[in-house]
Amino acid sequence: MLAGQTAIITGGAQGIGAETAIIFAREGCKVIIADIDAAKADKTAQVINSEGGAAIAVVGDITRNEDISNLVQKAIEFGGGKLHIIVNNAGYAWDDPIEMIQDKQWDTIISLHNTAPFKLIRAAAPYFMVKDGEPRSIINVSSTSGIYGNAGQASYALAKAGLVGLTKTVAQEWGPEYGVRANTVAFGAIKTRLTQAPSGEFVVRPDGTKHAVGFHGGYDEEEKWVGDIPLRRIGTPTDAGRAILAMVSPLFSYVTGQVSQAIICGEKILTAGFLDTHGKAKSKRS
């Protein structure tokens, strides 16, 4: 479905981004794995290349201007002068109750989920504002926290909601003349290292410090959550990657400016929020 196309997938080293990259490559797309984690980015690119796909890893921090420029340049070289798809997927949350959130925490999350996707789209503008008759599509990965809010996630919820406005604006600016489609996919519950019990995994913040990911009581305790999920199971990264593929595929050629709440979990879960379910945030407040 994506033969002849080239895609940048940020946060493509693991989790949802890696599965999306693998699934895109199986559909004939050249993929650029853009991630801050060099070892995992290389590994995912190797997996794709070893099964006959075409991938490169471009290591960098998506919140740094120079890394964004380098990413677009490498993508264009790999794509033979063209770029068709951007999936803005890199991210994590840094949760706390509102009254405890520090400026650094706030700025980090907004910069990662809003400013970085905007800057990447802006840097890639010359390759999207073209009239060559080929499909072009931008996907911003949001969250049901951005649609319903989520206690303990003020910064993340605001940032993920912000992506919806950015996406609709891209659809309106680049749709009429260039036929570029832009859509948001807002995930509910997908089992990745972010949403399972901490296992020593971390992400590197822009200042170089390490941020542990995962939370106790997460989706590995599946039975706790599934009652509020219409399909009665936690989604897998493969489910998530397929939803993104659907959005960029020719089957959705007339769909733009939309928010797909893929693998939605019930609103009940979200209004319960992480202050109740996220042990760390709860104990910090009390």
Ligand SMILES: NC(=O)c1ccc[n+]([C@@H]2O[C@H](COP(=O)([O-])OP(=O)(O)OC[C@H]3O[C@@H](n4cnc5c(N)ncnc54)[C@H](O)[C@@H]3O)[C@@H](O)[C@H]2O)c1
């Ligand atoms: N897992 C879920 O249930 C869920 C639900 C809703 C939304 N999301 C969103 O989906 C996206 C992917 O999450 P995931 O669960 O696959 O997480 P993940 O941790 O498995 O993957 C995220 C990737 O982003 C990379 N990354 C983080 N900061 C970066 C930076 N500054 N520059 C470059 N790369 C960076 C990480 O190294 C990692 O490889 C995120 O935007 C997340 O907020 C996830």
